[in-house]
Amino acid sequence: xxxxxxxxxxxxxSEGALVLLRCNYSSSVPPYLFWYVQYPxxxxxxxLKYTTGATLVKGINGFEAEFKKSETSxxxxxxxxxxxxxxxxxxxxxxxxxxNFVFGPGTRLSVLP
Amino acid sequence: GAVVSQHPSRVICKSGTSVKIxxxxxxxxxxxxxxxxQFPKQSLMLMAxxxxxxxxxxxxxxxxxxxxxxxxxxxxxxxxVTSAHxxxxxxxxxxxxxxxxxxxxAFFGQGTRLTVV
Numbered sequence: 243x244x245x246x247x248x249x250x251x252x253x254x255x256s257e258g259a260l261v262l263l264r265c266n267y268s269s270s271v272p273p274y275l276f277w278y279v280q281y282p283x284x285x286x287x288x289x290l291k292y293t294t295g296a297t298l299v300k301g302i303n304g305f306e307a308e309f310k311k312s313e314t315s316x317x318x319x320x321x322x323x324x325x326x327x328x329x330x331x332x333x334x335x336x337x338x339x340x341x342n343f344v345f346g347p348g349t350r351l352s353v354l355p
Numbered sequence: 356g357a358v359v360s361q362h363p364s365r366v367i368c369k370s371g372t373s374v375k376i377x378x379x380x381x382x383x384x385x386x387x388x389x390x391x392x393q394f395p396k397q398s399l400m401l402m403a404x405x406x407x408x409x410x411x412x413x414x415x416x417x418x419x420x421x422x423x424x425x426x427x428x429x430x431x432x433x434x435x436v437t438s439a440h441x442x443x444x445x446x447x448x449x450x451x452x453x454x455x456x457x458x459x460x461a462f463f464g465q466g467t468r469l470t471v472v
Contacts, residue, residue: 278463285465285466
């Protein structure tokens with residue numbers, strides 16, 4: 243079985259500050275890990291994913307995440323927050339071939355001027 | 356990138372009627388599509404997995420007779436909410452796996468806001 247936890251249901255940062263959204267997972271098989279962003283009343287957009295290879299993954303909009311197997315973590319970061327980054331962010335884990343695709347509870351990011 | 360189109364984006368229906376939601380993969384073939392339900396300020400809950408040409412697999416607690424899923428082609432899956440009631444009001448999202456990318460990524464539709472009055 244797989245599960246995802248996201249520490250902090252709501253994170254607020256100032257514009258220009260570092261963004262750090264935490265994600266920890268559990269998986270009985272080598273995981274595929276994802277971060278998605280959701281704007282109000284919209285579907286999900288993929289920010290980045292880790293499948294195999296390099297553990298530091300760069301995504302769109304300046305986001306990146308690092309897979310740390312020893313810590314079972316996949317935290318999302320961005321050096322400098324922008325107002326347009328305000329949204330809901332979901333971490334997700336799956337096994338091979340999309341099996342057991344599980345989402346975390348989500349973290350709402352607010353960016354203060 | 357791969358695009359998944361979900362229609363309608365919003366629908367209001369009367370209690371007791373049925374509503375059909377379509378999920379289409381526009382530029383790829385999807386052997387597997389997923390249907391999720393999202394309550395306000397909550398995460399996505401998987402309702403069912405739809406495989407082309409076979410019956411859908413429903414998650415525990417999801418009524419298969421109420422939420423009818425059809426995946427008749429490699430580019431279209433439909434979710435029909437039958438005899439809808441106000442408690443069925445929710446945000447429904449579909450996703451599709453691109454079989455040509457070895458299913459490592461799910462592409463999401465824009466979601467359907469269902470309101471049952």
